[in-house]
Amino acid sequence: MENKSPFYDQIEAFLTGRLTPAEQDAMRKALPDDPELAREVELRRLEFDVSESLIAENIRQQMQRLRSEPPPEKPPEKKNLVALILIAAVLLITAIGVYRRQQRAPEPPPAPAPATSPTNPATDPVPAAAPQATHPPARDNKPAPAGQQNRYLALAAELYQNPVFETLRGPASGAADPLETALAAWQKQDYAAVVTALQPVAATDPQYWRAMTFTAHAQFKLKRFGQAARGFAAIADGKIQPWAEDADGYVLLAMLADGQSDTAAFRARLEKVLADPGHPWFDLAGKIQSRLPK
Amino acid sequence: MxxxxxxxxxxxxxxxxxxxxxxxxxxxxxxxxxxxxxxxxxxxxxxxxxxxxxxxxxxxxxxxxxxxxxxxxxxxxxxxxxxxxxxxxxxxxxxxxxxxxxxxxxxxxxxxxxxxxxxxxxxxxDHHHPEHITLQNERQHMINQILQAMGEHCKKVLELYKLSMTNEEIARELGLSSPEMAKKYTYRCREKFRAFVLGRKDIVEHLDIRSYYGK
Structure with missing residues (x-):
């Protein structure tokens, strides 16, 4: 359609009041003298109303959907909040007590242990030949901060899984096999004896990584979490599979129990596992992450 | 202040x-x-x-x-x-x-x-005088008739156009292949609206544009 005056381009601005007062006035004066312009203004006004009616209908529909939503749960009032905090504190203390009692209770018996060939055990809980680069710092002698540390300790205990002992056995068996001796001691929950039995195993021994793994577990049971963490870290960093990958999860638990969850080393190890959805400890790492403060 | x-x-x-x-x-x-x-x-x-x-x-x-x-x-x-x-x-x-x-x-x-x-x-x-309310009701009835005649896609186009959406946004909302298609579609829908209104004597009379109707 041919527009006969510049006013045709200004109809929309006129209808929404976006013209200057002078332009608005000029348009108003032009309408009686220009019937076609007046018709265009009325048509556009009707189009606006039709469109606005559609927009309004959409808003009404959205409001209807929102009204049919279940009401949001109200946050607890202050009085209730205090009561909830008290209940949570009592539950936490009870949980810690139960956990400690469980730690003193006898372990379920492991699988029967055939003897393996004896080797030279190392004397250090973490053999000297183990890689040292990213080992966690020793914290065994530091007193654990009460609240948070107890929570992490409980979390580590909750997530800890007893190793499958069959994988720790060597191919040979014999009365003097340190692994066999260690397994027998494990059955008796004599974890100090496990560590002692495995000390002579040298780094050159084919059983070395088995002995390392077993020793680190024994240290964990002895609540020497720092030593356990260093042992598992050495295995993880040794990159000898399957020991290394298996140790990735335990080193996290040992560091957590040792109060190292706020360290860069812990975060780095956690992120390493979380970055690999195929990692056997991926789910465990997710659980740990979900329980740590953001 | x-x-x-x-x-x-x-x-x-x-x-x-x-x-x-x-x-x-x-x-x-x-x-x-x-x-x-x-x-x-x-x-x-x-x-x-x-x-x-x-x-x-x-x-x-x-x-x-x-x-x-x-x-x-x-x-x-x-x-x-x-x-x-x-x-x-x-x-x-x-x-x-x-x-x-x-x-x-x-x-x-x-x-x-x-x-x-x-x-x-x-x-x-002043616009809540009974006379004005009657006129408003008539207009709403007219709008409803127009909406019935427009078809779902054109109604959506008119709504989006009034919301000052760009041709890209209209194309995205309607699942059209290009902004150019959205532009053509918008034009066609607005023409459809115009033709429908001008083809209805009662609506034209209501809008008080009957003197121009049929020209």
Missing amino acids: GTSRSVAEQTHRTLKNPGARTDEQIIQALLGSIPQREEVFAYLYRSSGWREWVVQHVCLEGGDEPAGADVFQETLILFDRNIREGRFREDSSLQTYFLGIAKQYWFNRRRSIRPQSLPLEYERP
Whole structure:
């Protein structure tokens, strides 16, 4: 359609009041003298109303959907909040007590242990030949901060899984096999004896990584979490599979129990596992992450 | 003065509710895409506190909760249109502006429900005279007839066009292959609207453009 005056381009601005007062006035004066312009203004006004009616209908529909939503749960009032905090504190203390009692209770018996060939055990809980680069710092002698540390300790205990002992056995068996001796001691929950039995195993021994793994577990049971963490870290960093990958999860638990969850080393190890959805400890790492403060 | 009061109100509100949106954020969302608009409507309904205020006001002024919910909804529609058409002059906070519309709306609606003496603080708009209401009803009936004739796609196009969506946004919303297609489609729908209206004598008469009809 041919527009006969510049006013045709200004109809929309006129209808929404976006013209200057002078332009608005000029348009108003032009309408009686220009019937076609007046018709265009009325048509556009009707189009606006039709469109606005559609927009309004959409808003009404959205409001209807929102009204049919279940009401949001109200946050607890202050009085209730205090009561909830008290209940949570009592539950936490009870949980810690139960956990400690469980730690003193006898372990379920492991699988029967055939003897393996004896080797030279190392004397250090973490053999000297183990890689040292990213080992966690020793914290065994530091007193654990009460609240948070107890929570992490409980979390580590909750997530800890007893190793499958069959994988720790060597191919040979014999009365003097340190692994066999260690397994027998494990059955008796004599974890100090496990560590002692495995000390002579040298780094050159084919059983070395088995002995390392077993020793680190024994240290964990002895609540020497720092030593356990260093042992598992050495295995993880040794990159000898399957020991290394298996140790990735335990080193996290040992560091957590040792109060190292706020360290860069812990975060780095956690992120390493979380970055690999195929990692056997991926789910465990997710659980740990979900329980740590953001 | 209005601006500094508005800033103080917003600061107070943000301190009380850290998730609160600023007036600028609300306006930008109302002028934004369809998802942005829907999100801000949900925010205004759920978290702004405006709905609760409106319902409370209506209940105190002789209404009930469903009436309050309805007033909130219709106020939101008027408020949204005013913002989009640049009628908000920013001489108060958006909240004050919204609540002002709600009060006016409820007052006008009550007058048509039950005539009573008018409090001084309210305006007396002329467009709520019975004659005007009759004309409005006729116009709404006409609009409904046009909507029935337009078809779903064209209705959507008219809505998006009125929301000042770009051709890209219209293409995306309607699943069209290109902005160029959206442009053509918009033109066709607006022509369809025009042809339908000019083809209906009763509508043309209502619009008082019969002298031009048939030219």
